[in-house]
Amino acid sequence: MLGKVVIFFTLALLIFIPCSILIGTLDIRSYYQQSPSIIATTPCADEAPLRVYMYDLPRRFNVGMLDGRNTTEAPVTIADYPLWPDNQGLRRQHSVEYWMMGSLLNGGGNGSEAIDLMGLLGQSKYWQRSGGRDHIFPMTHPNAFRFLRDQLNESIQVVVDFGRYPKGVSNLNKDVVSPYVHFVDSYVDDEPHDPFESRTTLLFFRGGTHRKDKGIVRAKFTKILAGFDDVHYERSSATGENIKLSSKGMRSSKFCLHPAGDTPSSCRLFDAIVSHCVPVIVSDKIELPFENEIDYSQFSLFFSFKEALEPGYMINQLRSFPKQNWTEMWRQLKNISHHYEFHYPPEREDAVNMLWRQIKHKLPGIRQSVHRSQRLKIPDWWKR
Template identity: 25%
Template sequence: MELFATGQISMQIKTANINTYYIFYKLSSVLCAVSVSTLQPLPLVSSNVQWPSNLSVALCKPKIYVYKLPSHLKSQSHYGYEICTISSYNPDAIFYEQLVNPGKIRDLYVTSNPNDADFFFIPFFGSCYLMNCWNNNYWNYTKSCNLDNQYSLPLMNWIIQEHPYWNRTNGKDHIMILSMNEIPSYFTESQPLLLNASFLTVIGDRRANGIMEHRYRHMHDIVVPSTADILNLIKINPRKYFSEDGNKNARNVFAIFRGCCRNIGPEVDYSAGVISLFFNGLADSPRYDIDEAVDLKIDDYAWLLARAKFGLAPQGRALGIARLWEYLAFGVVPVIVSDGIVLPFENDVDWNSMAVFIRREDAHLIDEILLSITENEYQRKRQRVWEIGSHLIKNSWHYIVRDLCRKMDRIVPVELDI
């Protein structure tokens, strides 16, 4: 009996200790909660060590020389240029014109003396050439209109044979735009001449699929923004569709998607099957506005974008997202469902702060994931889209230059008046 009583006393003591610990833990939690609520913001750090980067402080200030093509090549280099400016390959024109037309980009980074240059920009418009080729052949994408012999080889031979700059580094300090991800498949003879240059490309691919040299080469190429038809072809000005705060409190459409393809199956390569979930599930919910091509008048579609909270952004044929740039321009938080994608300027742009990322294996949980996002979290992302995302194309060269500085391993911070 004494042993039993002693055991009871011991158990009571243990129970009392546990209860005391629990009370202490709860009291500590309350005290911590009180102290956490009174925390003050940390002081600002030097702009040199901020991330995301402060664009007004460049990592360095390299000089870029833009090749001036002779008349016999200029006509070829601008073959199809006009159609390129109103297509999804508009970056080819935008980035070139920012370098050669009067303005801040040319003033900051361009030199007229090739002997002073750190990098050399080749005015290469292979995407424009192909767009014009297909337009003239009823959009037969098997046609190449002799891209290699009529365009690419003459241009590259002129760069390599008529100047000393390519051969100094075997082209490693040269830059050219390849915004069409399929374009290397149209090259045969000229492809070896191009590969040493750094490509500005709209497709970034982390997957080990054996064809990365045809799409994206990590630490060699630079992923840049693409553009959207509503912005380039129709030339809609997004700013006329919302208030100064980006329709902060007027977004009453939960999520939208416009694109191919209603009858696609989950097993197909296009979009890795993700779009099948949009049309066979999400489209049945009143929260989602999902359809194929833009079936509204373009003005109505612009108003729809201006009222949407989330925009579904799966990959297409390649690891790229055509709708992303519409969403950013209209202040829509993108929902990116594309495993392995490399987004533009990831070294300097905090994409996680303004987008929702969902793995393909979790794509069937899209609705659940989006509903779990609090209003405060959504508003933080929307604000970042408004402040950063909608200006990425305008500021692309500032970001490109930061990656060029990393290539040179030259980090000498320079304040810019931007």
């Protein structure tokens, strides 16, 4: 590739993985202005823009999934890229692929689905050249490509966590962790005279309390957190009205509980961040987005399952947490919350911009993997 790595981008929308349509260049150089105590200097010395190429395939592999009534096969362009529909409900939290695709369209250019797509990719000279190592698959639904993941284990995957992925398929070394798209509205006018005293609830949670795997901790919290006057712990479903109630509750609470769900992460963490409610994370195996650039300990508290399930321990820790320390965390949340916003058109330093920069950090590893695969004469001994 003559010193330049080109990434071929295929989009996953909701559960399936579709393809996309343009050639463009993104400038993802850092624009950070925040304090170095929370934002680390980017380690990537190469300041050249990241070049991203997308496959030119029919809409049924991408935005066509948003509206099954539209049977148009022509590739989508910036002129007819649809707005995210209001009636998609829970699907919004898994819509990272939509915003990433929109960022490329806006940046300029030429403008069983999963199985069909893999057949098309297998015929591509670009896929064959690298074995898919320089391809990106956004897969932010935990069941995306569930039965075909072994075909993607060389590619970069954009995931929200690794809860349902074997280590040989997806891991931190080659893949990128994305935030969920938050449900609640962002708190844009959070300017009280005394933010600590204005938030009268100590700890807040509204959501599903019966979950699989480590998410069983939520059911246990129902008993452990009962009887505390300053704690709101309530079972709820994600309806429009309940989302509004959750937003109101988060904005009036000092701390927002984020226990593990069916997988280690959930949308609730990012709802708390954009509500400027200090996250209390109880998820032993959680991986967090942008962690090479953002220090979560500056605005979040972490408890192990063992600590959180000890009666009274977590509440006592929160009640004794110094007001000055909490206020500094609240300020940090206000400073970094824009990194968890998804926009179309994209905005500088938003979540999509951050994701592209994370992908750029993977380029040296991609180069090594591609070059190494091209010279091996026997099966890779590291995979035995």
